[in-house]
Amino acid sequence: MMTQRNNKSNMVALMTALALMAGTAAFAGEVVELDNGMTLTVYSADEIRINSAVCGIDLVADDARFVSFDRDVVVGALAAMSGFEADLDVNVYLLPATPVLVASSFASTNNIYLAPGTGAIHASTQAYIATHEMGHVMTWAFMDNSSARWEAYMQLRGLDNALNGPAASHADRAREIVAEDFRFLFGGALATSTGSIENHHLALPSNVDGLEELLVSFLSEKAMAVSNVASATAYPNPCNPRTTIEMALPSGAQVSGSVRLSIYNIRGALVQTIDGGQINGNSVSVDWNGDNSQGQGVASGRYIYMIQAGKVMAKGSVTLVR
DSSP, X not given: OEEEOHXXXXXXXXXXXXXHHHTOOOXXXXXXXXXXXXXXXXXXXXXXXXXXGGTTSOBOOOOTTOBOOOHHHHHHHXXXXXXXXXXXXXXXXXXXXXXXXXXXXXXXXXXEEXXXXXXXXXXXXXXXXXXXXXXXXXXXXXXXXXXXXXXXXXXXXXXXXXXXXXXSOGGGSHHHHHHHHHHHHHOOTTTTTTOOOSOTTSOOGGGSTTHHHHHHHHHTSOOOOXXXXXXXXXXXXXXXXXXXXXXXXXXXXXXXXXXXXXXXXXXXXXXXXXXXXXXXXXXXXXXXXXBOTTSOXXXXXXXXXXXXXXXXXXXXXXXXXX
16 A cells, blocks of 8 residues: 655664664654655654654653554554545654643644553554544645635535534534544545544535545645744733734745734634734734634633744744633
């Protein structure tokens, strides 16, 4: 189901060995090309344990009880996804400890972060979670840059922007439903062994006429370009409730058009998306007034933000205190 770039793999193995001997973080990850067109760069728990900066997120203290996802199970599950071809590069992090902000597995842009269990994780569970998170990556890459695709999907699936928005229960959110649709329709036998989806009140994806064809048509298009990573700050932070998110642009970056700010809660659910903002020389900024997408003030707590302008992106967190 997959082929590997032998020269690249040999180089990665050599770099990893040297890094382990020297205690440094000269890691490139293991590159795996899949028959479905996707390319994975897989970072092992050992690589991340030596230098957590490899994954770019904060992790809780390591614990002997933590058992990371198995590389072969994860790669096998993602390689087993079929029925489409998608030109997509994805980073997969087999975390040695749970993330600080979201104490579970999650996906952000083209990155999949797989959180360990406090004991061995059954292979089918690993396959289910990895493929579900790939569904989130596919959503970002092939749907989030097109309101027309989202509208077509919502209409065909019979979903409502309010009832299935970010304020809905987890299983009722459109983003979770479409991730499950990707998993169910394109996942391999291990990832779909339950024969069900998270939201038991909805029709199975295979019973929705035209749904598979619609998603395949999305995947055949060009994916969203991976953003250049920049730095951003929120001020004031903590806020009550208004704050400004400002992103410093990398040297030479060319940015035009509007800026998009996305706010997520600590469970990874989208709370608010704001298009607009200001571009001022070497920085861009967007204000958030503490409301969700329905115009309701959100509760006090910590929120994750992602700000994007063209191909430049930054993320961070802000604490709201009312």
